[in-house]
Amino acid sequence: MDVDGPQTAQQVIAGLRATSEGADLVQLLTPEGQRVSHPQFDLQISPVEIQSLYRDMVLVRRADREADALQRQGQLGLWAPLLGQEAAQIGAGRAMAPQDMAFPSYREHGVAWCRGVDPTEVFGIFRGIDQGSWDPFSTGFQLYTIVIANQCLHATGYAMGQWLDGKIGDAEAGEATICFFGDGATSQGDVHEGFVWAAVYDAPVVFFCQNNQWAISAGLDRQTRVPLYRRSAGYGFPGIRVDGNDVLATLAVTRWALRECRTGNGPVLIEACTYRMGAHTTSDDPTRYRLATELEEWKLKDPIERVRVHLVREGLAKQEFFDGVAAEADELAARLRDYCTSMPVPDPERIFSKVYAEPSSYLEAQREEFLAYHASFTEAGRAPGGRH
Amino acid sequence: MDVDGPQTAQQVIAGLRATSEGADLVQLLTPEGQRVSHPQFDLQISPVEIQSLYRDMVLVRRADREADALQRQGQLGLWAPLLGQEAAQIGAGRAMAPQDMAFPSYREHGVAWCRGVDPTEVFGIFRGIDQGSWDPFSTGFQLYTIVIANQCLHATGYAMGQWLDGKIGDAEAGEATICFFGDGATSQGDVHEGFVWAAVYDAPVVFFCQNNQWAISAGLDRQTRVPLYRRSAGYGFPGIRVDGNDVLATLAVTRWALRECRTGNGPVLIEACTYRMGAHTTSDDPTRYRLATELEEWKLKDPIERVRVHLVREGLAKQEFFDGVAAEADELAARLRDYCTSMPVPDPERIFSKVYAEPSSYLEAQREEFLAYHASFTEAGRAPGGRH
């Protein structure tokens, strides 16, 4: 009988702990900063490249912490922190080729960074001035999707289009798509239908699941009995589990997966095991549902610290390098603070902007009424709502 | 790397052919009527029991053929034939204990028969006089569900209720639920969410997938790259593939699965490999999308013929038995014909019947208007619609 069969509660817990350890977890850099090798996924990488991965992780973490602070100062309405997931996101983002397309959820600030989306553009959404202002094509990074798992079908459809356009077959010049979603999202029907469609149409899409162990207050045992990377086998495509706090392993595995897709061997599922070190969002209070000790354990696996230790111990970077990155981080934080407070407030007409590509008579009429109504106040020398 | 990884088109086809053959297919009676043994699923069964399985299959096939004929004579608006799936349905239906609950789709006429639902009650739906008239509790057989896969969540929720009620733990007295759905249904999100919920809550539910190779005109390769029974491993519960044209194997495997659930080891997935020998429904024309040769191949695997051959060759039944069953079938057919033509037409007020458990003021008013309107015609000595 299948070994994944019925389990006791204890077995379940054990199985879940296993999601951040165990033989099937691909790792190239231990939490202690030791390079280890892997039979299938080895990585030739120069010190300079490792430095730049470190730099990216430090900068996105700093931007994230700044956003968190800005939210508390009332500059942002909400923030969804990536704290702890820097390696998973920078590893995946840096594995992408310029011609690849990413479909994020709402927490992929690190991937956005790799695709050249400025943090201020991401802030726009959380400040409530827009719903995603960057160019999804020039960046190869689609807009955030808030309805859990919806983007998995969009990514699959886009990848079907890459296939229809004959853009696959060449490991270098070919195109691939990568879709980001969380552990909680795996329970949604849309992830399943994405897997079904992608498998049936050989869609060149990498399903990149950041298993950060939590879906708001729901631990992984609310979503599954067994590690999530095992889902794909039942659809006939490979699933790999990588240490999502190891930027080198995530880079290597995601590169491999994207190449597989470009050459026509897609789809591929990656489960990146990581941890949501912060709250779900700035509105959340994790102390209600998880123990501080858990966080402490994961701090020992910090994605940035292990790279720093590695660079230092192996003498791959001098102190000047670290000082330089720290200075850059300070500048970035300052720039974000300034920009955020100076962000323009959209004018009321924005409500009616671009609802349709081809204007709708009825909506135009509503817009006219709206403008006339507002004019009635400004004529009366009062702003709307100014009457009372 | 995972063996279920990327495949060529050829491999896919091969994999699919394999869904009706291969080492992992549980079989106890070959198409030629030979009893074979199976290491895990053996079955102690008396000649009389085999006879009664044969009888059930013959009678449900006859009822099915009669319904098909009645549809062509305009007595039924539509019919969804079970032709070819008798063993899967009788095997599964007879494996159920009285206290078990079944959640069918719209083709489970054979399971209905095993649960004591008279074919005339099933006819009511297809004649358009009701939407399911039998008692879902006394029969332990819920109403048909037409929206593909919706019932998989209902079955899971019901099984969660059995668990909450403490009705599991005892292999004999315990309760279990069985959910019927097709190969096409496996692509729907609701099947996936059913698997997720059932696994997370240890729900005592058997997911019984009748893979009849077709979803209307869509062959299995539109739904999956690999055999469907493999889906469950990714959720952490067992999946078994059984020869759905072998009533003994289906009975043995389903009995085992239901016992697993009763004892608290649910859920379980069963893929019963069978074949839709008829049209999807009486409105369908299979010649547009599949070859006659395919049907010929499957005729050699007929679920009833192999049992007849077995009973005869092994001298387990005399000619009188076969004549008796044939006579019974004729009586049944006659009874169904008579009943069908004599079925009452619902009166117009039925439209407003039992929309709510607690009457709605507004709908009551509509009903009054409706009755007054109709009265206006009958007073005028004309039936509604009689004016023109």
Add this chain to the structure above:
Amino acid sequence: MAATDAPQTITLAKGLNQGLRAAMEADPKVIVIGEDVGKLGGVFRITDGLQKDFGERRVFDTPLGESGIIGTAVGLAVRGYRPVCEIQFDGFVFPAFDQIVSQLAKLHYRSQGKLRMPVVVRIPHGGGIGAVEHHSESPESYFAHTPGLKVVACANPVDAYWMIQQAIACDDPVIFFEPKRRYWDKAALDPAMAPPPLFTSRVLRPGMTATVVAYGPMVRTVLDAATVAEADDGHQLEVIDLRTLSPLDLAPVFDSVRRTGRLICVSEAPSEASLTAEVAARVSQECFYSLEAPVLRVTGYDTPYPPAKCEEDYLPDLDRVLDAVDRVLAF
């Protein structure tokens, strides 16, 4: 074979088929997807022959899942395709409701025009065909209530031929309703005659006694009623086919009601919070001084769709329309 340009008599089903064909010839980015749309040509044969003529890369069967159909269509649209999705029956659009309402309808607004959604969702709707449950629904109002979508309903073979092409050419998502029980209605089509714009309603029959608006399958019912009303009672009903359900094009309705002073609004759908309510509300407001009687609504009842043997009494028919005419005139 190509869509012929010679005048011809076609069914509504054929009009859709030829319209799809013409749209696919006009733009290589147009693809047709859905359950059974390929070899089978759809359960109503609307896509008959398209896969054979345009190939499996432009016309293909999907796995069985409506959320998957619409969700992947959204992704294909992002990629630059113009997917035409078939939902097999009205009652099966609901698994896709989330993708339609939260994504298809909102992406153009979310991206402020950087993402276009030229997706058509074809839905055969309405009852009257003696079907089992979920095959006779009228879900138009759900979509008309959803900003970001455009919603149209064709009622005759000629409109079917033109409206499907116009919907596919539209850069906004269009929910396209087809009156399934009218698929076999016939009419003469002259492909040379230019059609009216997609988002306009049309006066099909002029009259002074009262105005009757309908859409989709009810249009023929209303036209038949108008004929009888004239023959039996000399009433001249002005019949308007809404054609576009969102945005509504009510100007012709307002004009008409200002002349007739009376309006009857007909639809198969349940009445609560429906399109007929919207029409009644807007006309009651716009034509406040012209109305000589309250706007009457003739609709399906607010019950689930009943068993087929009851549908004749559930659906608005000629007699119910004429009864409403009597009542609106008695005012």
Add this chain to the structure above:
Amino acid sequence: MAATDAPQTITLAKGLNQGLRAAMEADPKVIVIGEDVGKLGGVFRITDGLQKDFGERRVFDTPLGESGIIGTAVGLAVRGYRPVCEIQFDGFVFPAFDQIVSQLAKLHYRSQGKLRMPVVVRIPHGGGIGAVEHHSESPESYFAHTPGLKVVACANPVDAYWMIQQAIACDDPVIFFEPKRRYWDKAALDPAMAPPPLFTSRVLRPGMTATVVAYGPMVRTVLDAATVAEADDGHQLEVIDLRTLSPLDLAPVFDSVRRTGRLICVSEAPSEASLTAEVAARVSQECFYSLEAPVLRVTGYDTPYPPAKCEEDYLPDLDRVLDAVDRVLAF
């Protein structure tokens, strides 16, 4: 601790929490399920403490999937339970739309009463909290248009306390809307005072100048407007809280309009094919001879919900209501 019976001042959120508590104490078959309803007590803390007090078998977190939540609730109802399902935000009910419309709403009718569906679907609705996309929707009309469902919206702490208990006690499926931006509104609750029946609307403020109906989050807006209208202009607005959205209880509205001759209908939701259209249509018909001005609707615009920084201008506010009062009186 148990629901206290002493008079007390509570927030709307607390009213719901205490009402749920009372319902769970009254009937062991009542269970509370949804995302994060357990330890966390829901993102709005409506289920705070329930799991601790009633245990994990009666209050439990579900996997992340709304179709799964409602679909399993249907199965649990078949088994004899009375599930109270929490949908975390209005914009996330759509993945469950198919199970709600095709199953929850239809099973009692399909089975002709053999299957009962005493399921409550709790949905925090409406905007005004500065949230990101999908967290400020007003989907009431979709459900009011669906036969087989009952739909209610509470607007104040006292109604919240009673209506949630009445909804849970109802043997029909009830879609229960909670005005999320009013969760922290306070009022005095006397648990000893018997509540009005669930499916009734209520006159909250009598007046002769004009009638204003609203529901959910807009009720307070309208009451504030009425106060100002009286203070500034001496207008006496009669304010009616619909409370029940399906079935609508319009008798009090008809009575009122027959006295005032004027009606304004207020809702945050987009207007096309909406509940405000239904109210306008029915009042225009019933009160045809009493209306001295057209029924005016003050609603959200027919656009997707805008970015938070624009919502103040999107949502009907005190000024837009007063503007409508001026217009309806100018007639």
